[in-house]
Amino acid sequence: MVTPTAAQVSLARRLPKIELHAHLNGSIRRSTLKELALAAGLNARESQIIRGDARTVSEMFAVFDVIHHAVRGGKTIRRIAREVLEDAEADGVVYLELRTTPRAHTECGLDQVGYVESVLQGFKDYEETAQRDRRCFARLILSIDRRDPAEVAEATVDLALRYRDRGVVGIDLSGDPTKGRWETWLGPLTRARESGLKITLHAGEVPDVDEETRRMIAFKPDRFGHLCFLSSENQSSLWASGIPIELCLTSNVLTCSSTIPTYAAHHFALHHGRGHPVALCTDDCAVFGSSLSNECAIAIAAFSLSADDLRAITRRSLHMSFLDPSSHDFAQILTRLEAGEEM
Ligand code: 6MZ
Secondary structure (H helix, E strand, O other): OOOOOHHHHHHHHHOOEEEEEEEOHHHOOHHHHHHHHHHOOOOHHHHHHHHOOOOOHHHHHHHHHHHHHHOOOHHHHHHHHHHHHHHHHHOOEEEEEEEEOOOOEHHHOEOHHHHHHHHHHHHHHHHHHOOOOOOOEEEEEEEEEOOOOHHHHHHHHHHHHHOHHHOEEEEEEEOOOOOOOHHHHHHHHHHHHHOOOEEEEEEOOOOOOHHHHHHHHHHOOOEEEEOOOOOHHHHHHHHHHOOOEEEOHHHHHHHOOOOOOOOOOOOHHHHHHOOOOEEEOOEOHHHHOOOHHHHHHHHHHHHOOOHHHHHHHHHHHHHHOOOOOOOHHHHHHHHHHHHOOOO
């Protein structure tokens, strides 16, 4: 395993960063999760589940079940969205593209519309208190869960279109990679793209999904997440397509240890070495116990990156983002990246 030096950790913390792959509930502040778990009366076994850090894919989804049990109601969603932005700012993240699956919490009277409103209200709460010169800019991506039928996926696309002017920039496909079929979401995803939304797909998270990944590459999403399992044929088409990849080192090493036993063996080296666009991301910093600056420090140590290499990856990540490149926010973020170290 890799242990970055103090100098590498310090450099990674000081550099302004871009986060493109973070799930809201997986990024919940750990002290808040503890508080909510206690209030929800979660028992010792459940609390144990959220305390560990070694995760197989199925263990990871057990953690999400516990988190979703603890996080209830619009006020709580609003609070965790604000806290995720505060924590990102403290970690030196200049732009965060957060994603979440709109879920109804019927016992609290919260529907999917209220859920999205609550997340965006949390963004607003953060913006009202953030210091202008340190502010973390944010946009929202709505996730389709792989367990969702086509009607739910269509409703998620409708929601994304409804809130497009208020910060929703795209659609993600995520959730248990052993569930669902690509054909189910192809229609809604096609409509989302035709309506101008950007698309990112979780892909290649488990073995034996080459045919699904082939179809996903043929669909030409704007980005992929993970791609831990990739046949050589799919790899060639991916490289030919130029579709950028969101890479989450610690998440992948923990959940895909059969193909990625160490950080050094991570496919970051393969794609980055070839000049294929990649972004360093956390996935679920609460679940995997690693911040973005920690992921960057690990990348510096594992792949012998220089400060300039990391700056170049970050700048490229901004260009991979779903933010409108002609917007005022994009220009401000670019200026912050070009100004260099901040913390
Ligand atoms: C696939 C993941 C994931 O939507 O409640 N999620 N899906 N692979 C992963 N990592 C290897 N990490 C998170 O955030 C939690 C939800 O995001 C998806 C899962 O559907 C999880 O339930 P939200 O904010």
